[in-house]
Amino acid sequence: MELSTSQNRTMTATAQVATGFGRAHAKAILLGEHAVLHGSPALAVPVPRLGVTAVATRFPEPGATSVLLDGAVGAVPYPNEGLRQVADALTAGDGGWRIEVLLRCEIPAGRGLGSSAACARAAVLALADLLGRELDDRKLYELVQAAENVVHGRASGVDAITTGADSPLLFENGTAEQVRIGFDGLFVIADSGVAGQTKDAVRLVRNAFEQRPGTREQFVGTVSRLVRSAVRDLAEGNAAGFGRSMTECHAALRDIGVSTTLIDAMADAAVAAGALGAKVSGGGLGGCLVALVQRPEEAWWVSQAMCEASAVRTWTVGAGRFGRDER
Numbered sequence: 001m002e003l004s005t006s007q008n009r010t011m012t013a014t015a016q017v018a019t020g021f022g023r024a025h026a027k028a029i030l031l032g033e034h035a036v037l038h039g040s041p042a043l044a045v046p047v048p049r050l051g052v053t054a055v056a057t058r059f060p061e062p063g064a065t066s067v068l069l070d071g072a073v074g075a076v077p078y079p080n081e082g083l084r085q086v087a088d089a090l091t092a093g094d095g096g097w098r099i100e101v102l103l104r105c106e107i108p109a110g111r112g113l114g115s116s117a118a119c120a121r122a123a124v125l126a127l128a129d130l131l132g133r134e135l136d137d138r139k140l141y142e143l144v145q146a147a148e149n150v151v152h153g154r155a156s157g158v159d160a161i162t163t164g165a166d167s168p169l170l171f172e173n174g175t176a177e178q179v180r181i182g183f184d185g186l187f188v189i190a191d192s193g194v195a196g197q198t199k200d201a202v203r204l205v206r207n208a209f210e211q212r213p214g215t216r217e218q219f220v221g222t223v224s225r226l227v228r229s230a231v232r233d234l235a236e237g238n239a240a241g242f243g244r245s246m247t248e249c250h251a252a253l254r255d256i257g258v259s260t261t262l263i264d265a266m267a268d269a270a271v272a273a274g275a276l277g278a279k280v281s282g283g284g285l286g287g288c289l290v291a292l293v294q295r296p297e298e299a300w301w302v303s304q305a306m307c308e309a310s311a312v313r314t315w316t317v318g319a320g321r322f323g324r325d326e327r
């Protein structure tokens, strides 16, 4: 890249390495995925034990902004077009320095756990920190959401907010409200080991709506009813009712086509092992399943059953005493 003499002078005058830091975490959707894109409410929880950290470094030399992902084989260029566009927009006008954003992501990609949103949030925070930009919650959300809209085709905003939240959230009419889970229990998240692209799943649902008249009303109506019933169960401490809504929601997601045979088998195994309910979570077409259990020892049995049905790993998130991750 060619620099003008004045740019060169500015760079030399302030030449030193500077860094910024950002962090975000995974999320799991308890109820309402896909339907939330068509007007339904949705419930989601943060999964703080799966984090993303980002370090943005400005080098005292001319160059462009790049985003790298740190992995087992070292740092590799991160092929996320949405994040690339947002990073370029944030750093435009910063004088043409070489900036590198290095992401360390504990969230497996394409598992419905919000890896793309969490990576975008951590990177945006690190760049803002580096550049000394004040970002209020609204602006931060808009930047993450801009990246998500490119990655997913069209995103509801659930992932963009929940990957930075510290409590469960209810999404309704474009707003997010904190909710309290009024029962003790554990959400067991199981990874099918199969990556599914949310963009493909969102397109599949839209095609189903177009090809089969009435499907949209039926799917969105069913899921909305289940989310509203589950919100009442949260307030009343009715874990069994909440679990039933999860299993019913799984059936709706399966019928629309975003579950897989493997996830269906994991859901059946979880319920047979004593889970109060189980469903595919997030975009689907692979990815993760979330099950609800009442007691810690049941979490172990349900995890085991899902692993026998092909899950490759599980994580648990405390329901009632939210904020304290449990294993």
Ligand SMILES: Nc1ncnc2c1ncn2[C@@H]1O[C@H](COP(=O)(O)OP(=O)(O)OP(=O)(O)O)[C@@H](O)[C@H]1O
Residues within 6 Å of the ligand: 069, 079, 080, 105, 107, 108, 109, 110, 111, 112, 113, 114, 115, 116, 117, 119, 151, 152, 159, 196, 197, 198, 199, 282, 283, 284
């Ligand atoms: N560790 C990683 N390795 C490669 N790509 C990653 C990684 N983490 C995030 N990504 C990015 O996330 C994208 C997957 O995003 P996608 O939205 O399909 O899944 P998700 O964010 O995990 O799930 P969901 O949006 O349903 O919660 C990949 O295309 C890639 O751009």
Ligand SMILES: C[C@@](O)(CCO)CC(=O)[O-]
Residues within 6 Å of the ligand: 029, 032, 033, 034, 035, 036, 037, 112, 114, 152, 154, 155, 156, 157, 158, 159, 198, 202, 282, 283
């Ligand atoms: C499938 C979807 O509902 C959830 C992805 O985590 C998409 C979205 O809400 O943006």
